[in-house]
């Protein structure tokens with residue numbers, strides 16, 4: 001089973017200090033638990049209304065085996081209206097501070113705004129998850145300055161309109177080429193590590209999403225850890241006729257096991273327990289280095 005490593009400028013849970021950086025390594029596929037603190041996220045918006053409920057959810061995700069928690073204060077579902085930096089910060093800063101207080105897992109902040117990323121990192125987030133692929137001109141500098149890894153995700157257009165008419169000449173070549181290019185720019189700017197994400201459902205048709213998943217090995221061989229976030233997304237309804245997002249966890253796991261078979265390093269999920277269980281079984285059948293006797 002492949003071992004993946006992320007380098008951080010500051011210490012993170014489970015990391016070792018080596019060559020002047022904190023190195024977090026894991027084998028097989030790590031699970032990033034989704035912690036949305038929004039009123040309108042497509043599958044769990046408003047589910048965690050107050051801080052105790054959010055912290056209880058965080059504990060549940062961590063107890064289920066999440067390697068990281070992804071804290072998001074703005075829905076990026078198709079058609080979502082943008083949220084101000086002020087509103088986004090009001091939602092996520094108390095959560096990040098409280099998670100650090102209780103000693104949580106590694107914390108990523110899911111934001112497209114450099115101003116939000118800067119404050120979230122200062123409040124204790126360990127890395128940035130940017131669905132816009134570091135589009136904000138200041139985002140690279142914020143991550144480099146904080147010596148924080150960045151998840152670079154591909155999105156065509158904006159959440160509000162990205163699904164109107166997504167179009168590519170060669171979707172795999174264009175998406176993977178974009179990610180490789182942004183990775184080089186980020187590392188050259190001093191970002192200690194990058195994670196690449198094809199952006200399932202972000203300005204893609206069903207066919208585009210399927211092609212990216214089928215061709216994903218072309219990205220995982222890049223050497224950068226690859227993250228896939230297909231959890232509860234619309235393509236599962238298209239493929240298996242599941243209209244309600246909360247009913248799509250089995251399909252989510254199937255998509256993420258496929259991602260694991262291509263060498264993905266992380267999956268971003270709502271149902272952490274099901275994914276930890278499914279990946280454990282999958283990894284034994286596909287050559288995990290150790291089996292708990």
Ligand SMILES: Nc1nc2ncc(COP(=O)(O)OP(=O)(O)O)nc2c(=O)[nH]1
Nearest residue numbers: 036041042075076077151153197200229
């Ligand atoms: N890196 C990465 N980040 C992401 N953030 C949000 C969503 C959308 O899912 P969710 O957070 O559940 O919904 P919403 O954006 O409505 O809060 N998907 C991804 C993804 O695929 N990859």
